[in-house]
Amino acid sequence: MADQAPAAQRRWRAACPNCGAPVEFASAASTTAVCGFCRSTLLRDGEALSQIGQSAEIFEDYSPLQLGATGRYMGRGFAVVGRVQRGSELGNWNEWHLLFDAGPETPRVAWLSEDNGQFVISLEAPLAEAPPEAPGVGLPITVAGQRWQVAAVVEAALRAAEGELPRPPKAGRVVELRNAQGEVGSLEYRVGQPPVWSIGRSVALADLALEGLRTTAEGESVAEAKFKGRAIACPSCGAPLEPKLAQSKSMVCAQCSAVADLPEGESKALGFTPQDRGLPPLIPLGRTGTLAVDGKPEAWTVVGYQERCDIPEDADDEQSFWREYLLYNRLAGFAFLVDTREGWSLVRTLTGAPAPARGGVSWQGRDYTQRWTYGAKTTHVLGEFYWPVRLDDRVQVTDFASRDGQYLLSREQQGPEVTWSGGGVLPAETVRKAFGLVGPAVPFERDASAFKSGNTLLRNIVIGLFLVVLLFALLRACSGDDCQPYKDSFGENSNEYRQCRANLRSGSSGYVGSGGGSYGGYSSGGGGHK
Incomplete structure (x- = not known):
């Protein structure tokens, strides 16, 4: 019938x-x-x-x-x-x-x-x-x-x-x-x-099989058409801010690096926070790569970038730094590509929330063990963000991992909101190929899968190389810069290099360890209520 x-x-x-x-x-x-x-x-x-x-x-x-x-x-x-x-x-x-x-x-x-x-x-x-x-x-x-x-x-x-x-x-x-x-x-x-x-x-x-969306005579969406010519004056230097996304609520000026709050209309942005220029991200803003999110390969464009670090509870604690790339797909929304000392991960915010379980939480039939709880803050940003991003934004983070270490969850609390995000580790070579990266890129060699407990031979090789490097560093301690690797990898003005030098001056190890931010607080770091 x-x-x-x-x-x-x-x-x-x-x-x-x-x-x-x-x-x-x-x-x-x-x-x-x-x-x-x-x-x-x-x-x-x-x-x-x-x-x-x-x-x-x-x-x-x-x-x-x-x-x-x-x-x-x-x-x-x-x-x-x-x-x-x-x-x-x-x-x-x-x-x-x-x-x-x-x-x-x-x-x-x-x-x-x-x-x-x-x-x-x-x-x-x-x-x-x-x-x-x-x-x-x-x-x-x-x-x-x-x-x-x-x-x-x-x-x-x-x-x-x-x-x-x-x-x-x-x-x-x-x-x-x-x-x-x-x-x-x-x-x-x-x-x-x-x-x-x-x-x-x-x-x-x-x-949703949507029809009757806002379009122009040429068939493109109103958002696409208006954003092609949209320009807002930077409240710091007056240079034009040209956001590419309708969802953007914050943007970094390419001229003076100020973090500006975008208005809801065409008027001048009102608030801004100055920041140093810093070093460019390893993956340039605007670069598009194909990654499988939720099992479906799709094209993702880098629209935002932020550097974050944990907040040590004690002055003698080691500090961790990590980088988060905000990815955007027109139909799928947003995702986060995270670069930490332990490797790369690809995550998205969750609509629901994991259930408490013994020693951690459970989500979609998989158990996760709690790893670390720590405070974190934002130290540098570039590009656009769908939430009002702020320098020195502080959140409380709790990281979880599955038993095999391949799946990750993170809980972030900022003020009156808790945000959960989840995903999995990503091989460095996958990131390199996806975004067409060439030439030396030391941080991309930090593949989390190389440190799985089952790979004993590779682990022993890594430990042996570390001991050789440590011995070499001790021999040249009186005549060289013990933080030269961080200077070569991240630049003289990077947080990693400055922290290493500060540790040396205080008499502690120059090594910037994984500490509490091993997974790097890879969730959205804010976001809107709805």
């Missing part, structure tokens, strides 16, 4: 009580709309509309989505009928209201939201009982019969709204939860009303 076409939604139209423009409701369940002409926030009561407020203008964020766009999810069609723009200390984000085709089940309120550089579709659901008061960030909580971890607690401001919405948009406290099933839950608290509860999962825009 052929499938029956879904029933059409009953549309209702009335005139805006403020300006007289037509306002249309596609769903009988929607109670609020924002007039597209005068920006009045309207409340529907039966067959009448009343004005209850005024919405600010939508700020230009170059999202490919727009009102009227359509797609499919879990076998059902949907249309984008509304949008709420929210913001907090963690950044700004969009929540797109989706209206699903009518079917045998009553359509639920659905949202397509931004989540740490990716996207999540959430469905609102009723709560049988009031949820408990949220404990601290990172602690467990039970809501709707499920066990969750508190990922963020923020005061979400209302920036603007447009289109058709299930209720009047308001500011309020939002508690974000995550679980071991890869789900994200959200409790939105409103004064005098019960909290709104929703549950979502990560989605890729490429899998």
Whole structure:
């Protein structure tokens, strides 16, 4: 039997009580709309509309989505009928209201939201009982019969709204939860009303069969077209900042190396932080390489770069340094390529959160053992970032590894948010080939797989070579620079070389060990709430 076409939604139209423009409701369940002409926030009561407020203008964020766009999810069609723009200390984000085709089940309120550089579709659901008061960030909580971890607690401001919405948009406290099933839950608290509860999962825009996206006459997206000519004056030196990504919230000026906060429109960036130029990254910004993320080879472009280090608890502790490359794919989102003393790893942020297990955590059927917990900070940045990056940003990191050392997890907490990321080690030769690197590149020879316990012969060779180098260094200690290897590899102005010299002056070893930052805090180091 052929499938029956879904029933059409009953549309209702009335005139805006403020300006007289037509306002249309596609769903009988929607109670609020924002007039597209005068920006009045309207409340529907039966067959009448009343004005209850005024919405600010939508700020230009170059999202490919727009009102009227359509797609499919879990076998059902949907249309984008509304949008709420929210913001907090963690950044700004969009929540797109989706209206699903009518079917045998009553359509639920659905949202397509931004989540740490990716996207999540959430469905609102009723709560049988009031949820408990949220404990601290990172602690467990039970809501709707499920066990969750508190990922963020923020005061979400209302920036603007447009289109058709299930209720009047308001500011309020939002508690974000995550679980071991890869789900994200959200409790939105409103004064005098019960909290709104929703549950979502990560989605890729490429899998939603989206149509009606914002495009130009030439067929390219509005974001692509506008960003070709977009330029913002650097607040430090006045040079043009030309971001390539719609999601970028911070960018480094190529002229003066200042870290600038990007505005939401075309105006001049307001805030900036000066920084030294430093040395160029091993993989140049803008370079594209093919890597398999989540098992699927795709082209990834380096759009951002940051150097980080751990924060020693004691002045005598050794300090570790590592580098993170922010990778971008137009349809897959963002990933991180991390270069540490132990080798390379490729990771992405998780939508859910691992479950506690003996000695560590469990995620997607694999157990991970806790390795280190340490503080970390950002020391140098280049390029663009989808979160508001800051020099000297400080986070608390806990690293985990699978038993064979091939799979990694990291938990980062910064202020009111916890971010989990996961992935695996990557051979240095894979990185070299993927990004077309040629010539000497000493750090690329640090392949983590070479130090697996099963490779005894190679391990012994490495230890023997280390002893030879150590003996040679002792013989030339009085006449040479014991930190010359760091100077040759990273440059005279690098953090590694300066730390080595400082250790020598204080009488400690010049070796910069792996310490607590062995895996290098390879998660996103921030990110937006949604």
